Amino acid sequence: MKKTLCFVCILSMLFVTLASCSSEPAKKLYVYNWGEYISDGEDGSFDVNAEFEKKYGIEVVYDTYDNNEAMYAKLKGGGVNYDIVIPSDYMIERMISEDMLEKIDFSNIPNYSNISEKYLNQPYDPNNEYSVPYNVGMVGLIYNTKYVSPAPTSWEALWDANYSGKTLMFANPRDAFAIAQSILGIDYNTTAEADWNAAAEKLKAQKSIKPSYVNDEVFNKMESGEAYLAPYYAGDFLSMVSVNPDLAFVYPSEGVNYFVDAACILKGSKNKESAVLYINFLLEEETALANAEYICYASPNTKVINNTEYTYYQNEILYPTQDKQPKTQIFTNLPQPSLDLMNSLWDSVKSE
């Protein structure tokens, strides 16, 4: 008897919880972003997601990824229901071409006018229908002035035998190939097989000086002086140099990759209205400024760029003046055969 009673109790409790779930759906928004890519309230900074929840009563479910390809693989693998993702340029182009993104309803994003004209009409989204720029930036060469002299000006420094075993390299093929392509004067978005082969040969030649292929370990290794040279993003250099002041940064003369990471709404999103509110919220002056301070990447938001209180106001690395502007190229979505070729060449570089 006691057992039956107990069972009935549990059953009824279950029904109550189920019923409450269905009658009053809590508003949720699923956001999928790069790791360490939002101001999260650490050290008293502005907590973007918490503030959004407070303002709109929508719960933000937040997940992170480390690179575009991992994000793409996870979305393609299915079983996830994110509303917002923040991919880079070439990946946005790919996702548009594969019908993975929803057109954004800009009428509810009044803050869109904060985005600098410079970052509109980009090749990956020529009519500005699918994406709202979040951060922009460039790749450059970070080096430790204590060990590296004379100051490098070329990507060739990453092939310099003097720094054998002390050089880092991108662990993802697209960025690694871009460096070799810069040196060889090849377009980053080439589809010619010979171009990719030549760049792969250049990357194989680098193996004699024993580079380490790293992702986020670049922070530890450069800050501690374990490694002397690394290609990485300008914004990240600013956070590294605040730990180790011996570090310096240069945009190599051969040219560098320029990228835009932009917020997009995924096809099939069940919370489109909340997603639009969130994107608008990201563009607000307070949010954008907090993010720019926290992430250290260049902001496309005029309210940040023109704010004299901003730590990196007119910073010459993030916002180089016209005469100091390096040569840049943006990645575009490669056709599948070129992607396959690049990936298999990368495997052969790594297996040597």
Added chain:
Amino acid sequence: MQQRSSLKARLIASPYVAWSALFIVAPMFFVVYYAFTDAAGAFTLANIKALSNYTEIFVRSITFGLIATVICLLIAYPFAYILSQSGANVQRTMILLIMLPMWMNFLIRTYSWMALLQDTGLINAILGKLGIGPFHMINTGGAVILGMIYNFLPYMILPIYSILTKLDRSLIEAAEDLGSNRFNVIKKVVIPLSMPGVVSGITMVFVPSVSTFYISQKLGGGAFDLIGDTIERQFQQAYNYNLGASLSLVLMVLILVCMAVMHRFTDNDEGGGMVI
């Protein structure tokens, strides 16, 4: 009566059967399916043909795995033997100490080795204070093998130890009574009787060593790619499930072959009749 109990047995087993079907057989099926199809789902042998580009990586993975397994065995066997001969308290403490690191995640432990082995790491800092070194240890093949040994050594010690503690002491005494010296007791009685533990230890070290993917990235600086790294990259980076699956399939077959060869060896050694 007989039927009722077998029905009961089947009922009890059914969750396990369902589990195995869902999480072992079905994934295997997918691996085979992906290995022999292209991105569009049509049958192809291209993924299998592409494997010839990866011979070097396979050879490296197996070599590293073998070296790690042999070193683990050389360390673990004497250790397990001495331990099994020690007092109960010593045994309990030592086993606890062996298990202790396993309570921490293996990724974190591997990451810590990076901090130890670096040129500016702890070991070189201490050696530097003593006026020795620095020694370049990180980002070498040796560091990768060290990582394997460190991570998988307990899996060699534990099975050998557990079989040695269950060893019938009267057999050893009998050998001694019959005039066998200490060396011969170990060689002719202890080692043959502990072979099942050795074989399961070898399996439990060799298989994860050959297929590991994290250790080589962190301790090898990404310059000593193993087959596990390459497979991971196909799924995470290249979004090429088909090539990833065919690499996995070959890895599975290779491991099975290695295991079969090894079992054959131990069978011959012992004159057959080994249970594992």
